[in-house]
Amino acid sequence: MPGLSHRTPAPAVVISALSALVIAGVGLDRPALWRDEAVTAGMARRDLGSFGSVLGEIDAVHGLYYLLMKGVVALFGDGEAALRAPSVLGAVLAAGATAELGRRLGGARTGLFAGLLVALAPALSRYAQEARQYTLTAGLAALATLLLVRALRDRCHLRWYGVALALLGLLHLFALLLVPAHLATVLLRRDRALLRRWAAAAAAALAPCAALAVVALPQSYQVSWIERPDAAAVTEMLDSLAGTPGFFAFTVVLVLLGRNGELWRTAAPWMVLPPLLLLVLSLWNPFYVFRYVLFCLPAVALLTAAGLDRLRWSAGLPVLLAAALLALPAHQRMRQPSERADDLRELARIVRTESRPGDAVVFHYTSSRRAMSAYPDAYTGLDDVLAVRPGQGLDGLEAPSEQFAGRLAGVRRVFYVHHSREPAANPFADADALKESLLRSSPATWTRTGRWLFKGGSVHLYERRPPFT
Structure with missing residues (x-):
């Protein structure tokens, strides 16, 4: 210089x-x-x-x-x-x-x-x-x-x-x-x-x-x-x-x-x-x-x-x-x-190893969607089922909460990603709670068939029951 x-x-x-x-x-x-x-x-x-x-x-x-x-x-x-x-x-x-x-x-x-x-x-x-x-x-x-x-x-x-x-x-x-x-x-x-x-x-x-x-x-x-x-x-x-x-x-x-x-x-x-x-x-x-x-x-x-x-x-x-x-x-x-606060490489490994074509992914916190930016190849082929505009804003735009059940209706298997720490400023807290309710509190519709831990959170695999046809 x-x-x-x-x-x-x-x-x-x-x-x-x-x-x-x-x-x-x-x-x-x-x-x-x-x-x-x-x-x-x-x-x-x-x-x-x-x-x-x-x-x-x-x-x-x-x-x-x-x-x-x-x-x-x-x-x-x-x-x-x-x-x-x-x-x-x-x-x-x-x-x-x-x-x-x-x-x-x-x-x-x-x-x-x-x-x-x-x-x-x-x-x-x-x-x-x-x-x-x-x-x-x-x-x-x-x-x-x-x-x-x-x-x-x-x-x-x-x-x-x-x-x-x-x-x-x-x-x-x-x-x-x-x-x-x-x-x-x-x-x-x-x-x-x-x-x-x-x-x-x-x-x-x-x-x-x-x-x-x-x-x-x-x-x-x-x-x-x-x-x-x-x-x-x-x-x-x-x-x-x-x-x-x-x-x-x-x-x-x-x-x-x-x-x-x-x-x-x-x-x-x-x-x-x-x-x-x-x-x-x-x-x-x-x-x-x-x-x-x-x-x-x-x-x-x-x-x-x-x-x-x-x-x-x-x-x-x-x-x-x-x-x-x-x-x-x-x-x-x-x-x-x-x-590090979380291990997004391990999260990506879990998703890459356990996913099948046609599977969906749901992030409990909207801000957790940025995990896909760390190792995007692991999420190729997964349906980010609640996203309506993935590229808008830092974390994309999700559908209104009243559409959540409808968007999950055609899904057979969904990976539910839950980070351990809630964002300090979370304007989507009510919608986030609804995601959890739709999956965890509906045993007649969904059954959890897998659970994996990574540094900073957990991944849960839910499958629809009776078997999707």
Whole structure:
């Protein structure tokens, strides 16, 4: 990107980026897609007409990411590895840009330590193995901060900083909590001319984000499931930002040890202000979820690396090795099905194995229909019997509840999919209850002949009795 040096990347950058690529990429297709990733897969396959109509109703805040994923799917297919590859590249960018930031602000060792701490962080690797945009926001946050530091040091133009900031906000609006942190960094320089230049660049970047916010604000009901953060949520956030489970106490000591003027002025506001502002906001209206502040992880790594740099190699390397060893169980655990809310691959396997031509499928919750977007081949030939407009909206449109019995009248066998957790905002609760009643409470009409469990729910096979003729 223009605005960065065209010299060969420093060894710290290369080592950190390659480490992130290897760590995040191992077992990339091992975890099954889960419901959020199913939305990504479904949106990426849509034609542009239905794509735009969905964003007009819901998920506009993710529109740029979905557009990016449309290109990925068109070029590389919709397999698990292809869907998650941009997230891996986001982790690579986060590690490489953090290493370069550390090198510029603290020296070669600080850069190497910072980049490796980012690459080793289980939280980053966890979201690198998910087809969502959160590691991309971490990478863009690190890149934007790097461009800001370069502009502040060399007094060059901030246009590329503004571009990075705009992309960051368009990928996820909550990532714009980085802006107050950057403002604090600029104010600490006590340079009015610099402040005016930064304000102009930030205002230009925020303009398209403001337009997105106007569209997305009426859709905020989609995060109504978020609960007010408690002490446990804050503790989990601190542990995750520290990078490695059990490493929090060491991180605090190293952060305090490594107080370095310019690095501290850059990374400390970035580490503190976005999570703090989001937590305070969530006391009024709950919005806090850890993945929304994942982009602050590079800041913690920079401050920790500055502390490690104060130690001799003989002390610093063992601490880094200890962090890697402590992180290993978390990296292994995150690749297990238990780490996702549901296992849509297992659901697809059950349906694929047990279904016959002419069978139907009914989803207890309308929003569960998005499971078909994760592994669509498994549902080929199944009649989504209650759907009248499968492509409308995020989850399709179902027939009115008074038509349910009629639509099931000609069905011999139906797979009934029930997720364990009810959607927080469920305007179809009454209709959903009727589906269950028609099948489970009508033994004279239906008999259950099969039941299978998957992570996150169950599948029930109902057959009509007497035998369908």
